[in-house]
Amino acid sequence: xxxxxxxxxxxxxxxxxxxxxxxxxxxxxxxxxxxxxxxxxxxxxxxxxxxxxxxxxxxxxxxxxxxxxxxxxxxxxxxxxxxxxxxxxxxxxxxxxxxxxxxxxxxxxxxxxxxxxxxxxxxxxxxxxxxxxxxxxxxxxxxxxxxxxxxxxxxxxxxxxxxxxxxxxxxxxxxxxxxxxxxxxxxxxxxxxxxxxxxxxxxxxxxxxxxxxxxxxxxxxxxxxxxxxxxxxxxxxxxxxxxxxxxxxxxxxxxxxxxxxxxxxxxxxxxxxxxxxxxxxxxxxxxxxxxxxxxxxxxxxxxxxxxxxxxxxxxxxxxxxxxxxxxxxxxxxxxxxxxxxxxxxxxxxxxxxxxxxxxxxxxxxxxxxxxxxxxxxxxxxxxxxxxxxxxxxxxxxxxxxxxxxxxxxxxxxxxxxxxxxxxxxxxxxxxxxxxxxxxxxxxxxxxxxxxxxxxxxxxxxxxxxxxxxxxxxxx
Amino acid sequence: xxxxxxxxxxxxxxxxxxxxxxxxxxxxxxxxxxxxxxxxxxxxxxxxxxxxxxxxxxxxxxxxxxxxxxxxxxxxxxxxxxxxxxxxxxxxxxxxxxxxxxxxxxxxxxxxxxxxxxxxxxxxxxxxxxxxxxxxxxxxxxxxxxxxxxxxxxxxxxxxxxxxxxxxxxxxxxxxxxxxxxxxxxxxxxxxxxxxxxxxxxxxxxxxxxxxxxxxxxxxxxxxxxxxxxxxxxxxxxxxxxxxxxxxxxxxxxxxxxxxxxxxxxxxxxxxxxxxxxxxxxxxxxxxxxxxxxxxxxxxxxxxxxxxxxxxxxxxxxxxxxxxxxxxxxxxxxxxxxxxxxxxxxxxxxxxxxxxxxxxxxxxxxxxxxxxxxxxxxxxxxxxxxxxxxxxxxxxxxxxxxxxxxxxxxxxxxxxxxxxxxxxxxxxxxxxxxxxxxxxxxxxxxxxxxxxxxxxxxxxxxxxxxxxxxxxxxx
Numbered sequence: 001x002x003x004x005x006x007x008x009x010x011x012x013x014x015x016x017x018x019x020x021x022x023x024x025x026x027x028x029x030x031x032x033x034x035x036x037x038x039x040x041x042x043x044x045x046x047x048x049x050x051x052x053x054x055x056x057x058x059x060x061x062x063x064x065x066x067x068x069x070x071x072x073x074x075x076x077x078x079x080x081x082x083x084x085x086x087x088x089x090x091x092x093x094x095x096x097x098x099x100x101x102x103x104x105x106x107x108x109x110x111x112x113x114x115x116x117x118x119x120x121x122x123x124x125x126x127x128x129x130x131x132x133x134x135x136x137x138x139x140x141x142x143x144x145x146x147x148x149x150x151x152x153x154x155x156x157x158x159x160x161x162x163x164x165x166x167x168x169x170x171x172x173x174x175x176x177x178x179x180x181x182x183x184x185x186x187x188x189x190x191x192x193x194x195x196x197x198x199x200x201x202x203x204x205x206x207x208x209x210x211x212x213x214x215x216x217x218x219x220x221x222x223x224x225x226x227x228x229x230x231x232x233x234x235x236x237x238x239x240x241x242x243x244x245x246x247x248x249x250x251x252x253x254x255x256x257x258x259x260x261x262x263x264x265x266x267x268x269x270x271x272x273x274x275x276x277x278x279x280x281x282x283x284x285x286x287x288x289x290x291x292x293x294x295x296x297x298x299x300x301x302x303x304x305x306x307x308x309x310x311x312x313x314x315x316x317x318x319x320x321x322x323x324x325x326x327x328x329x330x331x332x333x334x335x336x337x338x339x340x341x342x343x344x345x346x347x348x349x350x351x352x353x354x355x356x357x358x359x360x361x362x363x364x365x366x367x368x369x370x371x372x373x374x375x376x377x378x379x380x381x382x383x384x385x386x387x388x389x390x391x392x393x394x395x396x397x398x399x400x401x402x403x404x405x406x407x408x409x410x411x412x413x414x415x416x417x418x419x420x421x422x423x424x425x426x427x428x429x430x431x432x433x434x435x436x437x438x439x440x441x442x443x444x445x446x447x448x449x450x451x452x453x454x455x456x457x458x459x460x461x462x463x464x465x466x467x468x469x470x471x472x473x474x475x
Numbered sequence: 476x477x478x479x480x481x482x483x484x485x486x487x488x489x490x491x492x493x494x495x496x497x498x499x500x501x502x503x504x505x506x507x508x509x510x511x512x513x514x515x516x517x518x519x520x521x522x523x524x525x526x527x528x529x530x531x532x533x534x535x536x537x538x539x540x541x542x543x544x545x546x547x548x549x550x551x552x553x554x555x556x557x558x559x560x561x562x563x564x565x566x567x568x569x570x571x572x573x574x575x576x577x578x579x580x581x582x583x584x585x586x587x588x589x590x591x592x593x594x595x596x597x598x599x600x601x602x603x604x605x606x607x608x609x610x611x612x613x614x615x616x617x618x619x620x621x622x623x624x625x626x627x628x629x630x631x632x633x634x635x636x637x638x639x640x641x642x643x644x645x646x647x648x649x650x651x652x653x654x655x656x657x658x659x660x661x662x663x664x665x666x667x668x669x670x671x672x673x674x675x676x677x678x679x680x681x682x683x684x685x686x687x688x689x690x691x692x693x694x695x696x697x698x699x700x701x702x703x704x705x706x707x708x709x710x711x712x713x714x715x716x717x718x719x720x721x722x723x724x725x726x727x728x729x730x731x732x733x734x735x736x737x738x739x740x741x742x743x744x745x746x747x748x749x750x751x752x753x754x755x756x757x758x759x760x761x762x763x764x765x766x767x768x769x770x771x772x773x774x775x776x777x778x779x780x781x782x783x784x785x786x787x788x789x790x791x792x793x794x795x796x797x798x799x800x801x802x803x804x805x806x807x808x809x810x811x812x813x814x815x816x817x818x819x820x821x822x823x824x825x826x827x828x829x830x831x832x833x834x835x836x837x838x839x840x841x842x843x844x845x846x847x848x849x850x851x852x853x854x855x856x857x858x859x860x861x862x863x864x865x866x867x868x869x870x871x872x873x874x875x876x877x878x879x880x881x882x883x884x885x886x887x888x889x890x891x892x893x894x895x896x897x898x899x900x901x902x903x904x905x906x907x908x909x910x911x912x913x914x915x916x917x918x919x920x921x922x923x924x925x926x927x928x929x930x931x932x933x934x935x936x937x938x939x940x941x942x943x944x945x946x947x948x949x950x
Binding site: 039043044046047048051069070071073074076079092093096100108109121125137141142144146148158160 | 516522548593596622
């Protein structure tokens with residue numbers, strides 16, 4: 001294996017994590033920079049990951065009673081004004097269409113940064129009676145938020161996401177929806193992306209602009225920073241009042257509905273990269289790997305090697321496994337590096353001597369372990385190994401994370417923790433000033449409440465703690 | 476059946492086709508108007524059709540070697556200038572972003588009306604050697620064209636579509652791609668949408684702005700007008716030269732690539748409606764019907780009717796059939812009208828007497844015929860009937876269309892033909908003035924060349940005909 005050429009390709013993950021990330025996403029052709037600053041082109045290898053994410057999530061949305069729909073991209077600027085906090089939160093980063101069809105528009109239009117206002121205006125029109133409730137609609141679409149500092153997948157002016165918007169007759173039902181979807185996200189993150197997440201409520205400072213309560217799921221990246229991987233919001237009647245979403249209830253009176261929204265985005269691809277990647281590049285959990293297994297011939301022209309590889313490829317493809325057979329002119333060592341960097345979970349090596357012995361070598365990307373298996377029935381081994389890799393990757397990530405969760409009793413402790421690349425649990429009195437002070441002194445923010453946990457004192461002011469907060473530096 | 480209340484819901488298809496269309500799309504909740512003029516909200520029932528279209532087409536794109544990706548929404552205005560015809564064709568209907576993030580932009584950005592320029596700029600960056608070719612990428616996305624007169628699905632400022640963009644080493648390969656995808660569209664339109672289409676080359680006047688040749692597929696709507704349901708373009712080296720898409724060929728020289736693009740949009744939903752709909756409303760071919768069969772209980776509370784309906788629903792759902800059981804409080808007659816209007820291919824009626832006799836009634840939406848079938852094994856009957864309805868709908872549409880294709884030898888003949896709601900084949904000398912004159916005098920446009928057919932004289936000027944053109948009024 002030509003280790004030298006490989007090492008030169010991507011920055012050292014331990015020395016320069018941000019550069020490692022940039023190298024990996026560009027060199028594996030997941031993504032490229034678009035011509036407009038802050039935009040990205042999601043290339044076929046990256047988009048394949050998004051398609052797998054979509055397919056898995058969409059099943060779960062439909063199983064929980066949601067339908068997909070498509071709402072317009074352009075939202076009248078006046079809509080944002082209808083909810084005071086909402087306009088304050090989103091107006092500064094909106095992209096605005098002022099001209100169309102060769103003329104100046106009477107009212108400028110925002111490219112959606114999120115669609116609460118658009119869904120709100122339509123739900124107001126559609127909703128008549130309690131019989132129409134609940135309304136549970138999701139959309140897969142592009143959104144735009146003009147950001148100053150951008151990074152592919154993590155923060156770009158345009159990104160892809162899904163946004164679910166629901167309306168209910170009661171506060172309880174809307175809150176139940178909020179929590180159900182948070183649970184769907186957590187189950188999906190852990191079982192499909194192999195990313196362990198901590199879910200919980202966000203502070204007032206960190207919540208969605210215009211909502212009553214935001215619940216987030218936070219994942220620890222390999223540099224110890226937190227990535228907000230999904231959110232679920234409870235709005236109470238805020239948006240219903242702003243957009244007049246009313247219904248005639250059973251008792252004959254007009255009532256405002258209770259609404260919720262929830263979303264995840266192409267950011268999840270960044271979360272996969274930074275949870276599982278290593279010095280060799282990407283490492284995909286099998287369920288979202290665009291290629292799950294690659295077959296590499298050793299001395300391809302000898303003794304039926306090519307034929308054996310092709311036959312195995314057909315067999316695996318027939319079982320629904322996403323498999324590639326790399327029969328290019330490159331050396332086996334070059335191919336090893338290439339497919340390791342691209343994060344393919346299993347590599348199957350077949351050479352003339354293997355064929356003589358009726359064996360093949362399988363390399364696991366997650367553990368970097370090689371082992372020999374009988375070629376006869378190897379498709380069954382591959383299926384089993386894919387399952388094993390999937391669950392081992394979750395457990396390995398969970399172990400890495402759990403080792404890096406600590407507690408602190410004061411600001412110095414929080415600082416030491418986050419400087420050491422950890423999540424830090426600390427008591428908090430509930431005052432905004434104390435939350436702000438943590439950010440000023442440590443560059444860490446309140447990620448979520450550690451539900452059910454208690455502390456005696458606020459780590460900042462020393463007064464009685466009302467909550468335990470998980471603090472971390474975050475993407 | 477309460478025929479009266481039903482008739483009142485939608486305009487008479489024979490008397491006012493445009494109003495019938497509007498009534499049908501709104502009342503069946505396929506779509507609604509968005510708050511910004513010319514925009515539409517694709518509601519769950521309509522979006523389900525789009526999801527089925529996407530799934531069927533996407534399979535075909537992948538089977539022909541294409542990958543999906545996602546390119547940015549915003550295109551610098553200067554990109555359009557790089558291809559002279561292209562800017563002339565698209566600039567007038569572009570929506571322009573001038574402000575973002577609270578500041579005026581240095582260069583205004585267009586919301587993509589189509590993405591040849593964006594793909595071109597990236598292909599130029601990615602393409603190095605002949606080994607990188609062909610590049611065959613598709614994207615599913617929203618596009619925007621600011622139109623003066625809009626109608627849901629048919630022409631709206633924003634719509635959803637797919638756009639495939641490919642680059643090849645030779646003209647032959649690019650042309651082969653253009654024709655392959657035209658063939659994919661035709662097979663899909665006929666076998667999935669049950670819409671017979673005529674494919675062929677378009678005239679210079681009707682071709683894509685910036686292309687060398689456009690091939691279209693045209694479908695006849697029930698009012699005799701033509702709807703362009705998809706296009707496939709051959710660009711030669713036009714865009715490659717404008718965007719510097721070059722590669723190092725085997726012979727060591729730098730060459731420009733040859734490119735193509737092809738697309739279909741949510742317009743196809745309009746095509747389904749206007750090909751198959753009738754006085755009762757929508758009629759979906761089973762393969763794109765959001766609901767393929769609806770079970771309606773007659774006297775639901777009696778003798779195990781509800782239980783029998785539920786059991787059948789489970790059985791059909793288990794076979795992968797999209798089935799609904801309408802157990803609402805409405806009368807059977809009201810339900811019949813509702814589901815007929817919504818275009819569900821099969822209605823299964825089960826009442827107490829049917830159960831006693833071991834039979835159920837199945838109503839076919841396409842032929843309006845009812846028949847009794849043994850309940851035992853009825854799931855097999857339903858599967859077979861869905862196949863029959865699918866192929867019968869194509870043949871019925873083909874028959875309707877073929878009866879309305881005529882020939883003309885002069886302008887009066889073309890006028891008489893299109894006024895009678897027909898497609899008219901006529902000789903054409905090839906001169907733009909003659910093509911323009913047909914439009915002025917008859918409001919018909921040249922849809923496609925009738926490939927392989929010949930005529931003696933141009934129907935307009937009487938000079939020698941070089942082609943036979945299919946003229947029609949069009950959406």
